[in-house]
Amino acid sequence: MSTCQQLALWIVQFGVDNCPYISINISPIQLEQGNVVQEIEQALEQYNVPSKLLAVEITESALINKKDTVKQCLSRLKYLGVRIFLDDFGTGYSSLSLLQDFTIDVLKIDRSFISGIESNNTNSQQLVKAIINMGQALNMKVVAEGVENENTLSWLQNENCHLMQGYYFSRPLSSEKLSNYLTKYLPIKKPLAMFASGYIIT
Numbered sequence: 001m002s003t004c005q006q007l008a009l010w011i012v013q014f015g016v017d018n019c020p021y022i023s024i025n026i027s028p029i030q031l032e033q034g035n036v037v038q039e040i041e042q043a044l045e046q047y048n049v050p051s052k053l054l055a056v057e058i059t060e061s062a063l064i065n066k067k068d069t070v071k072q073c074l075s076r077l078k079y080l081g082v083r084i085f086l087d088d089f090g091t092g093y094s095s096l097s098l099l100q101d102f103t104i105d106v107l108k109i110d111r112s113f114i115s116g117i118e119s120n121n122t123n124s125q126q127l128v129k130a131i132i133n134m135g136q137a138l139n140m141k142v143v144a145e146g147v148e149n150e151n152t153l154s155w156l157q158n159e160n161c162h163l164m165q166g167y168y169f170s171r172p173l174s175s176e177k178l179s180n181y182l183t184k185y186l187p188i189k190k191p192l193a194m195f196a197s198g199y200i201i202t
Contacts, residue, residue: 003054006175008047014182016050023055023085028062032069037076044080051081057108059087063098071102078103090131099138107135111146118152132161
């Protein structure tokens with residue numbers, strides 16, 4: 001089942017306000033070829049899915065080669081209303097100039113830095129603080145990956161990290177299990193609260 005097809009089913013079942021968004025991973029090769037934007041646009045139109053319910057995740061390596069083509073693709077996705085997430089931030093080759101040049105909405109801090117918070121690794125903590133502050137300065141949301149305990153969650157909240165994902169909240173869920181969860185806990189046709197971050201499917 002395609003991503004947009006699944007979203008369309010959830011919209012019918014729970015209403016658009018209760019529907020969690022889904023992030024899809026796009027490889028550097030897909031971006032460089034340029035066809036992926038047209039495929040996404042066609043899928044959104046075919047299943048009548050609001051673009052706000054779809055996000056694409058790319059890695060830092062996707063920003064290095066064929067910059068003009070990639071930049072054009074990301075700009076077209078933004079025009080459609082699809083959000084752009086930069087995944088595993090801090091492990092690749094991005095520079096501040098790249099972040100400024102590309103239309104990135106969300107930085108996802110790599111779990112290797114987040115794991116250092118619990119072990120009181122000063123270097124990890126300082127790097128995470130710097131990334132959070134940088135994201136805020138660039139008007140980007142920041143997501144911490146790999147949150148597995150309450151201590152890490154509290155630390156990140158104190159540092160004003162926007163969103164978190166990890167096993168502390170849930171293991172990855174299949175579409176069927178997530179549908180069952182939504183059916184059990186969410187009142188139909190009312191605003192979605194518990195899943196506002198949208199990070200149940202990974």
